[in-house]
Amino acid sequence: MADLFTWLSRNILLAITCCYILGATTAGQLPQTSPALIFIAAGILCFAYFFLRKQPGSELSFLMIFFLLVGFIHTGIALQPPGDPTHIYNRISEKSLITLSGTVTGMATQNEDKSRFELKLDTIIYRTGSSAGEQLPTTGKIRVTMRGQAPPFLAPGQRILAVATVDRIRNYQTPGIFDYALYMHNQGIYSSGWISSAQFIEPLTPLKKSILIKIGNLPEKIRQQVSRFIQKKCDPVAGGLYRALLIGDRSGLSPELQEQFAATGCMHLLAISGLHMGLLALLVYGLFSWAMKRSQWLLLHTHVPTLALGLTFPILFFYAFIAGMNTPVFRSLIMAAVLLGAVLVRRQHSILHLIAAAALLVLVLHPLALLTVSFQLSFAAIVAIALVYPKILLLFVQNKTDPGQDNWFSTVIRWPITALVISLAATVGILPFLLYHFNQFSPIGPVMNLMIEPLLCFIALPLGLAAIPLIPLAPNVAAALLQLGGVALHCADSLTQWAARLPFASLWTITPSISECILYFFLLIFIFASRHRQKIIVFTLGTVLLVIHFTAGNPFFGRKNAKISYLDVGQGTSTLIEFPGGANVLIDGGGNSSKRFNVGKNIIAPFLWYKRIRRIDMVVITHPDSDHYNGLGFIIERFHPEIVYTNGQLGQADSYTDLLGMAVREKIPVRAAGVQKTLHKDSLCSLTCLGMPGLPMENFSDNNRSLVLQLQCGKKSFLFPGDIEKGAEALLVQKKVPVQADVLLAPHHGSKTSSSRAFIDAVKPKLIVVSAGRSKKGVFPTFGHQQWWRQQSIDMLITGIDGTITCQTDGKTIQTTD
Numbered sequence: 001m002a003d004l005f006t007w008l009s010r011n012i013l014l015a016i017t018c019c020y021i022l023g024a025t026t027a028g029q030l031p032q033t034s035p036a037l038i039f040i041a042a043g044i045l046c047f048a049y050f051f052l053r054k055q056p057g058s059e060l061s062f063l064m065i066f067f068l069l070v071g072f073i074h075t076g077i078a079l080q081p082p083g084d085p086t087h088i089y090n091r092i093s094e095k096s097l098i099t100l101s102g103t104v105t106g107m108a109t110q111n112e113d114k115s116r117f118e119l120k121l122d123t124i125i126y127r128t129g130s131s132a133g134e135q136l137p138t139t140g141k142i143r144v145t146m147r148g149q150a151p152p153f154l155a156p157g158q159r160i161l162a163v164a165t166v167d168r169i170r171n172y173q174t175p176g177i178f179d180y181a182l183y184m185h186n187q188g189i190y191s192s193g194w195i196s197s198a199q200f201i202e203p204l205t206p207l208k209k210s211i212l213i214k215i216g217n218l219p220e221k222i223r224q225q226v227s228r229f230i231q232k233k234c235d236p237v238a239g240g241l242y243r244a245l246l247i248g249d250r251s252g253l254s255p256e257l258q259e260q261f262a263a264t265g266c267m268h269l270l271a272i273s274g275l276h277m278g279l280l281a282l283l284v285y286g287l288f289s290w291a292m293k294r295s296q297w298l299l300l301h302t303h304v305p306t307l308a309l310g311l312t313f314p315i316l317f318f319y320a321f322i323a324g325m326n327t328p329v330f331r332s333l334i335m336a337a338v339l340l341g342a343v344l345v346r347r348q349h350s351i352l353h354l355i356a357a358a359a360l361l362v363l364v365l366h367p368l369a370l371l372t373v374s375f376q377l378s379f380a381a382i383v384a385i386a387l388v389y390p391k392i393l394l395l396f397v398q399n400k401t402d403p404g405q406d407n408w409f410s411t412v413i414r415w416p417i418t419a420l421v422i423s424l425a426a427t428v429g430i431l432p433f434l435l436y437h438f439n440q441f442s443p444i445g446p447v448m449n450l451m452i453e454p455l456l457c458f459i460a461l462p463l464g465l466a467a468i469p470l471i472p473l474a475p476n477v478a479a480a481l482l483q484l485g486g487v488a489l490h491c492a493d494s495l496t497q498w499a500a501r502l503p504f505a506s507l508w509t510i511t512p513s514i515s516e517c518i519l520y521f522f523l524l525i526f527i528f529a530s531r532h533r534q535k536i537i538v539f540t541l542g543t544v545l546l547v548i549h550f551t552a553g554n555p556f557f558g559r560k561n562a563k564i565s566y567l568d569v570g571q572g573t574s575t576l577i578e579f580p581g582g583a584n585v586l587i588d589g590g591g592n593s594s595k596r597f598n599v600g601k602n603i604i605a606p607f608l609w610y611k612r613i614r615r616i617d618m619v620v621i622t623h624p625d626s627d628h629y630n631g632l633g634f635i636i637e638r639f640h641p642e643i644v645y646t647n648g649q650l651g652q653a654d655s656y657t658d659l660l661g662m663a664v665r666e667k668i669p670v671r672a673a674g675v676q677k678t679l680h681k682d683s684l685c686s687l688t689c690l691g692m693p694g695l696p697m698e699n700f701s702d703n704n705r706s707l708v709l710q711l712q713c714g715k716k717s718f719l720f721p722g723d724i725e726k727g728a729e730a731l732l733v734q735k736k737v738p739v740q741a742d743v744l745l746a747p748h749h750g751s752k753t754s755s756s757r758a759f760i761d762a763v764k765p766k767l768i769v770v771s772a773g774r775s776k777k778g779v780f781p782t783f784g785h786q787q788w789w790r791q792q793s794i795d796m797l798i799t800g801i802d803g804t805i806t807c808q809t810d811g812k813t814i815q816t817t818d
Contacts, residue, residue, distance in 0.1 A: 014353060278335060578613075721739075
């Protein structure tokens with residue numbers, strides 16, 4: 001204990017930073033940090049002050065408690081929604097069509113057939129309801145997406161009037177998925193808008209602006225000009241990569257390009273990070289230092305390192321402003337400044353303290369940054385590199401003091417080895433965060449980074465930065481520089497495209513728990529500790545970590561009840577059945593999707609990994625409608641089900657044919673389910689097909705040909721009728737098919753063409769689950785259905801409103817959570 005206190009006393013900055021992060025993490029892990037908890041923390045802080053202030057030697061204890069609670073309070077306050085009643089978040093709580101008046105704050109970005117920009121509001125006008133025509137002063141920023149290309153007048157600083165459909169930014173309420181709302185809140189944006197056409201945007205006469213506002217808009221205007229120049233002079237691949245590297249805009253990167261960089265562990269190179277800024281800083285500093293040392297006059301009359309550092313900072317600030325100076329860029333600038341400062345004052349050995357200071361500064365200014373993926377990855381990588389830095393430095397010093405080693409340990413070999421060690425250290429440091437947030441890891445990542453990073457950071461990035469100031473002065477020269485750097489970008493594209501096709505280039509796995517992440521970092525700490533007596537601790541921690549990873553959540557260790565999870569996938573449906581015997585069955589897997597959003601990859605798979613499910617035993621597709629299958633391609637590819645059941649229809653869409661073809665290529669049997677066929681059975685539950693194949697279905701629509709499945713667990717049952725409508729419902733009732741169930745998944749999402757009263761009477765459900773998007777309120781399910789169900793005392797839950805719904809049964813009772 002005395003040794004620990006001594007270490008803390010000597011490393012106060014590290015200690016208080018860790019305490020602040022612990023407090024902030026606690027606030028972020030709570031479901032909702034209420035104001036009451038914040039006041040309680042503040043009270044504890046006051047109590048600690050009055051209790052400890054008279055205790056001898058209590059200063060360190062008070063400091064640690066102080067920063068722990070300040071981290072909790074500061075982050076908890078930042079997590080609260082805006083309190084200003086005029087904020088757009090409080091003006092609009094549900095989807096509404098309104099007129100917006102405000103100022104464009106950033107450059108407009110474009111991908112495929114959509115454009116996006118941010119608008120700082122000053123006024124809104126209601127267009128519908130009892131408040132139609134009412135004009136209200138409004139504050140806050142909103143992210144606006146519009147169909148098609150943004151009009152030419154849409155530039156930073158321009159005031160506009162626009163008609164948009166506005167709503168609060170919300171997540172899909174499915175555990176394990178990316179927290180998009182938090183990501184946007186970190187940027188100060190709580191609402192989003194949709195404009196269907198550029199004709200609904202009109203420019204307004206700009207208000208008189210101070211010189212400071214004009215200067216503030218200048219970087220964004222430059223970014224937009226640079227973006228347009230790159231789009232005009234470069235091909236799509238080089239242009240997309242340049243925009244990502246130079247101005248932090250990844251909207252020009254195709255999904256395929258992003259996937260190949262992610263699969264090879266190089267995706268972080270396409271984001272402006274502390275690593276980018278640090279490498280650029282060292283490159284520029286080294287070039288300036290080398291050039292100045294050629295001058296005898298400068299060596300005699302100036303301090304060359306200081307002068308080189310002074311010339312490097314303006315270039316970094318220029319890069320940061322061109323990149324938008326958002327939170328990740330600001331953090332990267334601070335990190336680079338810390339690195340250069342350490343070099344200047346010869347405090348490289350205190351780099352951990354400098355990193356702690358940088359982290360604390362970023363978190364004080366941007367408290368939600370800690371909860372973002374970019375912050376965690378960036379600082380984890382930098383800390384890991386800092387820990388191996390003394391070993392690398394020692395290696396170089398030993399080499400210089402032993403001239404005899406120069407023959408075999410030349411610079412040509414030494415630098416690549418050093419780069420590989422740094423890359424490995426960064427990978428080891430960020431591994432838990434990679435798996436926690438992305439469930440993906442590339443074993444070839446460290447080697448690929450050695451090949452891709454020089455192409456991007458040492459060739460393309462400097463040439464691109466050199467081209468920017470030449471765009472208005474010598475556009476032909478700027479274009480030539482971009483074309484030259486484009487060669488390196490195309491090499492990077494070709495290398496990642498080739499490497500992504502290698503077997504085991506990318507591994508996907510379950511989401512590690514918080515306890516596993518903590519054990520992992522403790523394991524690393526004891527591995528790096530060079531005391532022999534700690535080997536037993538390393539062995540014990542490693543064994544515990546492996547046991548937890550492969551047993552926690554495993555269905556063969558403690559799964560006693562059946563669980564049925566109705567996922568929130570937007571307007572679509574996907575249901576996971578976890579059988580007590582260990583089998584996992586997925587019924588349907590479709591929902592909201594686009595070119596850049598796949599419901600299987602972004603919602604269903606993260607949920608399965610969150611549930612620690614590595615493999616699906618069976619996939620059932622009730623019928624070939626895209627909102628029931630458009631996410632299953634990724635599921636089939638990554639979870640390798642043993643069999644796929646369909647209703648026997650071939651479907652009219654090529655995407656459905658491609659999906660079944662993928663299953664065949666993966667050597668997965670595709671079978672048609674028939675009436676009364678038992679698809680799966682264990683000691684408690686059985687899943688049976690009740691129809692519709694096998695029943696007379698002349699002139700039935702595709703929806704009415706859906707599979708109707710019943711899960712019977714002891715005395716409790718669940719019905720999954722796909723998209724059947726009143727015709728199929730009537731046939732089931734007429735044929736006296738035993739459709740009775742305690743929980744009913746509403747047919748066809750609760751539309752007006754389904755859920756006939758005769759069918760509901762036959763099922764006799766106690767709970768109806770409606771799988772439908774929030775935006776379809778009143779349509780799926782209809783208000784008529786909702787009213788009648790309430791009259792019949794039938795409980796109802798809607799995935800788009802109540803989130804993912806889980807029913808757990810032991811065959812005697814059903815427990816439902818949402």
